[in-house]
Amino acid sequence: MLKNLTPQPPDKIIEMIAMYKEDPRDGKVDLGVGVYKDEAGRTPVMRAVKAAEKRLLESQDSKSYVGLLGDLGFVDEMRKLVLGDAVPAERVSGAQAPGGTGAIHQLLELVRMAKPGATVWFSDPTWPNHPAIVKHVGLNAKTYRYFDAETCEVDFAGMMEDLAGLEADDVVLIHGCCHNPTGANLTAEQFDKVTALLIEKGATPFIDFAYQGFGDGLEEDAANVRAMAAKVPQMLIAASCSKNFGLYRDRVGAAFVIVGPDTELGVVKGAMASLNRLNFSFPPDHGAKVVEIILKDPELRADWEAELKEMRERMLVLRADMADALKRETNSDRFEFFRKHRGMFSRLGISSDAVLKLRADKGIYIVGDSRVNVAGLPGERIGELAKAIAGAV
Incomplete structure (x- = not known):
């Protein structure tokens, strides 16, 4: 074989x-x-990470499993970090994942579970793992223009022209901030126009949020994502702690699904737990607990x-x-x-x-x-x- x-x-x-x-x-x-x-x-290794790891080492008394959705304290702190109060917590299902890449993979698996053969759009260019994972999980792929090679700025006209071809239930993968590989970002006004188009077409935004805090600030980098989340009926978000916490090798990430009134949150949570079980059973805890400790402790x-x-x-x-x-x-x-x-x-x-x-x-x-x-x-x-x-x- x-x-x-x-x-x-x-x-x-x-x-x-x-x-x-x-x-x-x-x-x-x-x-x-x-x-x-x-x-x-x-x-x-960031100072706060060192301090939190020391505290964890001294206080942790078990290495038993935490849960299929991971450390729910971590998940909730990440929800607040990413979304603030833009969306009621009752509309958000979250799951811990092994890094931002793991979160992307799990959410694309969820898309396939909900609609086999769905089409996922991503920017041209984009992070190479985006098209690779879309192909691996068996979803259809389309690209939208994003970067003008001459000006090295966003080709927004081309982007909107391409996205005009969206169909209902298509998924559009968007970099939340600090676009990789170009560094060229959508303005707030452009983000609003993309949001309006997705709502008009009935498409679902999927935000890859790998660099919160690396652009203009934690709140500033989240502003466009939160504004979109407050308007759309549903959204997928993959968040990573690799860059902003420096936890590259510890693989710390979170997958979030914002649901609308026609979707039962418990069903989504059950699907996310099932996918975690199938792919890696229980997510790794150490780095997630470190992040939770940091986010909960004011100092x-x-x-x-x-x-x-x-x-x-x-x-x-x-x-x-x-x-x-x-x-x-x-x-x-x-x-x-x-x-x-x-x-x-x-x-x-x-x-x-x-x-x-x-x-x-x-x-x-x-x-x-x-x-x-x-x-x-x-x-x-x-x-x-x-x-x-x-x-x-």
């Missing part, structure tokens, strides 16, 4: 990680891997928010410095978008040949579509990087 397996296409980012490790050059720079890095190039929460603000503001400074340096090197405003984008990523809008040239000549590792990890920019070498990029294009 196993001889029938065929080789799977390699993950380009994972491939690049290996290439970077094998590169012997001292001056090499990794701008590809999607994790936050501090000034020293490390991905730190730990304040320290977490302060450190998250430091991380966010550092990335904004790096964006501004890089935009200034590129302006000097190119004597143009071509890269001004870099300053305006938000989150950990931006697409530079340079050719694949230029990306390969930067890697070969300078040891600067960028994903093939020219996506760069802003947090990976070494602040003291930004001038050097800008000069290399200008030379490559």
Whole structure:
């Protein structure tokens, strides 16, 4: 049987990680891997996480199962963090999942359970796991235009033109903030127009909310999601704690379903519990409990928010410095978008040949579509990087 397996296409980012490790050059720079890095190039454990883990270690007296939907205290705290008071708690079914990716997978399984053969729309471009998971769970896929490669801004006219083809019960996957891989975000006005169109078409929004707090702030980043949630009859949300809590390897995420008056909440909860049971039985607890401790404790929460603000503001400074340096090197405003984008990523809008040239000549590792990890920019070498990029294009 196993001889029938065929080789799977390699993950380009994972491939690049290996290439970077094998590169012997001292001056090499990794701008590809999607994790936050501090000034020293490390991905730190946040102060509040350390403190909460210490408290958990001292107080936890059992490693028994928690429940199919996970730690409901964690789920409720995440609901409040994501949705605030935009939607009554009585309309929300939540489940813990292994990371944001696990939440996406579970919600797409739920879509398939509700409507086999449903169509899921996602932006072009988008995070590569979106189309991969949609295909894996057996759903139909369509794309909508999102990014203008010339201006490196949102192609909103193209997006709305494509979404005009929506049919009732289609699912539209939208990045809640800090679009990956482009860094180009919808404005509040554009979000409102998308909301109105989805309501008109009877389509369901599915928000991938992986970067809350990495754009303009926890509340600011949630504003458009909450405004949409308050208006639509139903919504799916996948939330991740990988970035804003730095819990990458602990796989902490939550899946939420907002239901309308024609849907029984208990049935949705039962379906989500069943899917958890089938896929991984009980979700991992450690990281979720750490998040719950932080969000419930005023002192730990304040320290977490302060450190998250430091991380966010550092990335904004790096964006501004890089935009200034590129302006000097190119004597143009071509890269001004870099300053305006938000989150950990931006697409530079340079050719694949230029990306390969930067890697070969300078040891600067960028994903093939020219996506760069802003947090990976070494602040003291930004001038050097800008000069290399200008030379490559």
